[in-house]
Each structure stands twice: as structure tokens, then as C-alpha cells.
Amino acid sequence: MKDKIRVGIIGCGGIAGAHAENYLNCERAEIAALCDLVPGKAAAFAERKGVAGANIYASYDEMFEREELDAVSVCTYNQAHADPTIAALRRGVCVLLEKPIAASVEDALRIIRAEKESSAFVSVGFQPRYDPDMQKIKEICQSGELGDIYYIQTGGGRRRGLPTAESFVRRDQAGVGAMGDIGCYSLDMVLNAIGYPKPLTVTGYASDFFGRDPRYKFSGSFNVEDFAAAFIRLEGGIVLDFRISWAMHPDTPGDTIIFGKKGALRIPSTDCWNAGVGGDMTLYYDDENGEPTEKKIPAAPDHGKEDCFACKVRAFVEAVRAGGPAPVPSREAFINEAIVNAILDSAEKGGEIVVDLPEV
Ligand SMILES: NC(=O)c1ccc[n+]([C@@H]2O[C@H](COP(=O)([O-])OP(=O)(O)OC[C@H]3O[C@@H](n4cnc5c(N)ncnc54)[C@H](O)[C@@H]3O)[C@@H](O)[C@H]2O)c1
Numbered sequence: 118m119k120d121k122i123r124v125g126i127i128g129c130g131g132i133a134g135a136h137a138e139n140y141l142n143c144e145r146a147e148i149a150a151l152c153d154l155v156p157g158k159a160a161a162f163a164e165r166k167g168v169a170g171a172n173i174y175a176s177y178d179e180m181f182e183r184e185e186l187d188a189v190s191v192c193t194y195n196q197a198h199a200d201p202t203i204a205a206l207r208r209g210v211c212v213l214l215e216k217p218i219a220a221s222v223e224d225a226l227r228i229i230r231a232e233k234e235s236s237a238f239v240s241v242g243f244q245p246r247y248d249p250d251m252q253k254i255k256e257i258c259q260s261g262e263l264g265d266i267y268y269i270q271t272g273g274g275r276r277r278g279l280p281t282a283e284s285f286v287r288r289d290q291a292g293v294g295a296m297g298d299i300g301c302y303s304l305d306m307v308l309n310a311i312g313y314p315k316p317l318t319v320t321g322y323a324s325d326f327f328g329r330d331p332r333y334k335f336s337g338s339f340n341v342e343d344f345a346a347a348f349i350r351l352e353g354g355i356v357l358d359f360r361i362s363w364a365m366h367p368d369t370p371g372d373t374i375i376f377g378k379k380g381a382l383r384i385p386s387t388d389c390w391n392a393g394v395g396g397d398m399t400l401y402y403d404d405e406n407g408e409p410t411e412k413k414i415p416a417a418p419d420h421g422k423e424d425c426f427a428c429k430v431r432a433f434v435e436a437v438r439a440g441g442p443a444p445v446p447s448r449e450a451f452i453n454e455a456i457v458n459a460i461l462d463s464a465e466k467g468g469e470i471v472v473d474l475p476e477v
Contacts, residue, residue: 118438125150125186125210127177127201128193129162131282132215135423136190137166139430146188146434152180177201186210188437194290195297199224206235211441213433215242217301217457218450220292225454229447229477240433240443241450243305247428248392249417251306254375254384257400257414258310263377266355271307271373272346273386274299274362279333279343286328286339294328294341296457300361302390304453307357307373313449314352316472321347321460327364346370347460359460379403382414392425393417448477 124146126133130153140146151159152174159173174180177189181204188211191201198219205212206228218241219225232239245251258266274295284290285298308314323342330336346360360370369386372395380402385395398414432444455474463470 118440119187120145122146122187122434122437123149123185124434125152125177125180125184125189127152127180127189127191128197129153129159130192130194130284133162133190133192134166135426136192136213136430137162137168139427140190140434141166141168142427143431143434145438146430149186150174150180150184152177177204181205181208181210188213188433191215194284195220195292196290199227202228202239203231206231206237206239209236211237211433211437212239213242213430214239214447214450216305216450217241217293217297218447218454220297222451222455222458225447225451226475226477229451232447233477238436238441238443239447240436241445241447242429243302243309243445243450244422244425244429245302245306245389245392246309246445247425247432248389248420250394250398250420251309251389251392253414253417254306254382254394254398255310257382258375259312262380262400262402263375263382264379265353266311266375266377268356268358268376269307269311269374270358270371272300272303272360272362272370273373273388274344274360274365274370275388276366276368277327277364279328279335279363283335283338286335286341288340291341293457293461294325294345295343295361295363296323296345296460297341298363299388299390300345300359301453301457303361303373304357304359304456305449306387306389307375308453309449310375311355313452314355315452315474316456316459317350317352318469318471319347319349319456319459319463320469321345321463323461323464342461342464345460345464347456347463349456349459391422392420451477 328339
């Protein structure tokens, strides 16, 4: 096992800062290279973040040619996830890929096919998985306490939370809107808890009323969804009722509730992408006399997005040193992406979509 791994960061925008800070705090990793296609951006990032000694590149191909790297963080916008990830995998370099895995099922497939042919792995950046409340939700679902799960309603959103960066709202850069930014986390919260069954059919709806309002500063270039909802049938007879919003009039589109044949779990409306749940959870079940009863599952003390992010980077570094497996496997992120894309396809078509995922 390597004592210290050599890491590169591709894409030196907003979220790359959190990657850099956590690599700098990790004695098992050194940042050897930084890359951004915008001239001067990687150098300015190195200066601002105190990344001393890293070599600076405007092209990741050149970076891979010149550097001996063990791993990279891919922090480019969604439409630019696949190519640098595949370039890394072809050179046996492991990838911590920011979420969502890609902006299309085709790109996600290209990534997992390249991973299959590579000695390296891809881990996808869902840091809320390191949150104790998210882990508790998974523990409850996997324990059998709820019995067979048959219906889940989930989602969340911001009342007025359109992005402050334009790269999130232009289809040519983001590919998807609220679903790719925050919806993928809501899906991951429940799908990870129940073991990521495959989607079978999706009926979706998407709208953009707030993003196109001239009062929003990027309304002129806004061409993704700011709200989406869907009814998703999953393998195993499970139905997932989902909604996500960057902007809406109500304060929440509702709690998450997981219905099982023996019990149910209510998770108060949560911005799960920032880690944590919106308050104590409730477990509903029948007592020994068959009477409906309930108990509180106290929310964990605030763990925070920063802590989860630190755990995500540390877990990745340790997995690279150990030669795998990926902490957050690409197959799960691929299913997540397939649902997001099917929602958009269904919304455009105005009818149900049959999801037929190829085996990889
Ligand atoms: N995990 C989280 O909490 C979290 C938070 C925010 C964003 N994200 C994700 O991180 C990704 C980036 O988001 P951001 O806010 O940092 O975006 P950003 O637009 O601020 O930064 C993206 C950077 O990538 C660079 N880039 C694009 N294509 C490139 C290429 N081919 N080679 C080199 N550089 C390239 C751009 O020039 C830009 O500097 C998105 O996928 C987003 O969904 C994750």
C-alpha cells in the first residue's frame, strides 16, 4: 500500500475548493497537479487555496502525459464529466467524480464501460452518505423492521434557491437542472437505503417558471428545469414518488416517508444535500397487541456538510491506497442518472417511459 498518493484536480471552480482543502488536510495525499481549461484559472486557484508545488495545466491530456498520478478529482460541470474521467481510467488513475455521474445515460455508460476495462475505479461524490442520519435510514431499511418496502415519497427543495452560478442553469454545461444539482441527492438518500433497485417505468414532469422569470439574473440563458416530479416504478414492486425544486411557493414539497408492510419511517423534510435530516424521524409499527404505535428516532447532532465532505475525500484516498473498492460505486450513480434522464424524457414526451438499462 502506498504511503502517500499523488492527486490531480480537473476543473478548478467552486467545488474544487472543498476537494483541495481536504486533500491538503490529509497526510496520505499530495496535490501534484491542477487543471482548468480557462487560462489562468488553475494558477489563481493554487494561489488562493495555498496549493504549493502543484504543476498547472490547461489540458488534462497533457497533465496525464506528464504526471504520474494515482488519482484525480473530476470537478468539471456535469456535461464535462465523462471525457476526463475516461482519460483517467485509461491510464489506470482512480477518479473521485463529482455528482451527478454525468448529464446523460450515454455518458454514464461510457464511464462505467471504461471503468470495467480499467485497473482503476470511479467513486461518485455523494458526501451525505457519510452523514449519521443517512446511515441510520439505511440501517432501518436494511434491518427488516419495515418489512418489504412498497412505496416511498421523497424529494425536497428550496423555496427561492435558483443557482448563483450560470454553469448550473445552461444545458450545454449542466445538462440537467434542479435534478442534477440536488434531486440526485434525494434519490440517493432513499435508493441507497433500499439497495438501488433498477427503475422499470417513469412518468415525469418538469417546469422552468422561476428560472425564466426576468427577475432572475440568468433568465436569458436558463434552459434546464427548476422543478421536477415523477412517479417511478422500481424492481421489487416498489413505487417511488419524487419531487425536487430550486424554487417554488410552498416552503417544502413534503417529508420523505418510506412505507413497508411491517412499518414505516417518516423523515422530516430535509435538504439532504447539506447532510442531516429536518428533525427527529418517526418509526411507525404495530405493537405486540397489533395496535398502531410509533417511536422517535432522534436526529444525530449536527454533523454538517463540511464533515461529510472531509469523510468523502478521506474514504476515497484510503480506497485508492487499498486498491478499491470504490466507496460510492458507479453502478448506483448510473441508476440514479437513468432515473433523472427518464424523468426529463417522459416530461418531454408527455407520457410514461419504459426504462431498459443495459447490463454493463
Ligand atoms: N458535492 C457537492 O457538494 C457539490 C457542490 C457543488 C457542485 N458539485 C458538482 O461539482 C461539479 C462542478 O461544480 P462547480 O460548482 O465547481 O462548477 P464551476 O462551473 O464553478 O466549475 C467547473 C470548472 O470546470 C472547468 N472545466 C470545464 N470543462 C473542463 C475541462 N474539459 N478541462 C478542465 N477544466 C474544465 C471550468 O472551466 C470551471 O472552472 C458539478 O458537477 C456539480 O454538480 C458538487
